Amino acid sequence: MKKTSVYIETFGCQMNVADTERASTGLRRAGYELTGEAEEADVVLLNTCSIRARAEAKVYSRVGEVKHKGRRSGQLIGVMGCVAQLEGEAVFDHAPSVGLVAGTQATDRLPALIERARAGEKKVLDLGEREAGEIWEVSPVERHSPYVAFVPIIEGCNKFCSYCIVPFSRGRERSRPAAEVIDEVKRLKDAGFSEVHLLGQNVNSYRPRPPVGLENFDGATPFSKLLRAVAATGMERIKFTTSFPRDFHHDIVAAIDENPNLCNWVHLPAQSGNDRVLRQMRRGHKVADYLERIRTIKNARRRIALTSDMIVGFPGETAEEVMDTVSLVEQCQYDSLYIFKYSPRARTPAAAMSDTISEEEKTERFERVEEAQKRIQKTLYSSYLGEVVNVLVERRSTRSELDLMGHSTCHKIVNFRGSDALIGRTVDVRITEVKSNSLYGEAAQSLLKAFC
Ligand code: SF4
Numbered sequence: 001m002k003k004t005s006v007y008i009e010t011f012g013c014q015m016n017v018a019d020t021e022r023a024s025t026g027l028r029r030a031g032y033e034l035t036g037e038a039e040e041a042d043v044v045l046l047n048t049c050s051i052r053a054r055a056e057a058k059v060y061s062r063v064g065e066v067k068h069k070g071r072r073s074g075q076l077i078g079v080m081g082c083v084a085q086l087e088g089e090a091v092f093d094h095a096p097s098v099g100l101v102a103g104t105q106a107t108d109r110l111p112a113l114i115e116r117a118r119a120g121e122k123k124v125l126d127l128g129e130r131e132a133g134e135i136w137e138v139s140p141v142e143r144h145s146p147y148v149a150f151v152p153i154i155e156g157c158n159k160f161c162s163y164c165i166v167p168f169s170r171g172r173e174r175s176r177p178a179a180e181v182i183d184e185v186k187r188l189k190d191a192g193f194s195e196v197h198l199l200g201q202n203v204n205s206y207r208p209r210p211p212v213g214l215e216n217f218d219g220a221t222p223f224s225k226l227l228r229a230v231a232a233t234g235m236e237r238i239k240f241t242t243s244f245p246r247d248f249h250h251d252i253v254a255a256i257d258e259n260p261n262l263c264n265w266v267h268l269p270a271q272s273g274n275d276r277v278l279r280q281m282r283r284g285h286k287v288a289d290y291l292e293r294i295r296t297i298k299n300a301r302r303r304i305a306l307t308s309d310m311i312v313g314f315p316g317e318t319a320e321e322v323m324d325t326v327s328l329v330e331q332c333q334y335d336s337l338y339i340f341k342y343s344p345r346a347r348t349p350a351a352a353m354s355d356t357i358s359e360e361e362k363t364e365r366f367e368r369v370e371e372a373q374k375r376i377q378k379t380l381y382s383s384y385l386g387e388v389v390n391v392l393v394e395r396r397s398t399r400s401e402l403d404l405m406g407h408s409t410c411h412k413i414v415n416f417r418g419s420d421a422l423i424g425r426t427v428d429v430r431i432t433e434v435k436s437n438s439l440y441g442e443a444a445q446s447l448l449k450a451f452c
Helices: 014-029 053-069 082-087 090-094 107-118 166-170 178-190 222-231 250-258 275-281 287-298 319-332 359-382 445-451
Strands: 005-010 043-048 076-081 098-102 124-126 148-152 195-199 237-241 265-267 305-312 336-341 388-396 403-408 413-417 426-434 438-443
Touching (some): 014 107, 043 053, 043 082
Parallel strands (some): 043 076
16 A cells, blocks of 8 residues: 655754654655655645744744645645644644644644544644653654754753744753663764754753762753753764853863864854843843853863854844944854844743834844854964864765765865765864855865775
8 A cells, every 4th residue: 555655845954854854754664765855745744933023023924835836635734843832722723724733742642633534534633741761762764964964952942042932932841861862872872973953942951850870971051961961872063052150060071071073163142242132032041141151261272162142133232232242252252153133932021122223223233243253253264274174074065066064063064075975974174265154174084085
């Protein structure tokens, strides 16, 4: 009998990519076939993002497109992920062609939900919580890359920053048992993966109960113990994201110092450089606290690349206050920065704040911060000229057939000439040229001789 085919399209962050991998694992185990063609699939699932209003609107227009182009009669369209969790039943009203709505914690129940929909139930809805004993681990064939694996260690968020929808879309913090994380990383290493990304909305808020698996590791916090435990698996490269400033203990930097396989990159979102705005954002940290953590990172033994997020145009932010953000950007000297124009999200406290800023003004503020970052980034990237960085080669570059592309341990995009035989390997590359968001270089001669 022909298997039911499922196509999953993913929007948004790495957590959504990890959820898609997990959903695919469960569906394949239940006898479904995964396909890369939406038009031909029996079931199309859109794994959605709601972090910004635009991302949410995109989902509904994509539902319309899928409905229009679908060649299968009786094709089931499902919405999963953050929009599903937040909108629930309302998704069916917005998009009547949707037959299934599965929230962020319903990933493992998708096979049963699809069966119900295909058996004739009109509006299948599941916004329930994860069930005890559910398996987080995904099978190697469902991974987005054969070399880099995402390993979620904590889901949800308890911080309730006043502008953010995540605590509503992903629920409260739930930490994954340490022993399970460590075992997964060991298996990934045995399966030939070279790099893992420990994932979570706030990885350094990691607090497993009970903390089984970390007894033999030193550390001031459960997360810094976990870092040491994961480093001890011998996995070649370990990255982690995202970190929350208030929970960023200096012991994380000590762990990076001690373990060469903990990569030299920290993503630490600041969001604003002004204390009044930070208070309104309910971030739970002040500029001085943030800068103290930055000093620790900059004083590490290895050069640690630093990236961050900033929001401009938060309700009530003044023109002077945005200059404090520019000043923070200058003090921190970020390797790269994601700048966002504030967009109100329903249900969040900030959405009820009346003092809003025009789109035009937000754009101007965006450009002011961006201009500072571009200047800093140019100097900072130039400082890599002549340096050797270690690169995990992921694929051929999309810009030039001659170039290979990969990420350095400091999470920069690096391009260099080389043969396909180097794909999947880690290579030392001497940087010879810099562009605004990437580095170019030459692989060590010995490697080129061996593999070209
Ligand atoms: S820490 Fe704040 S910004 Fe980050 S996910 Fe939680 S609520 Fe959202």
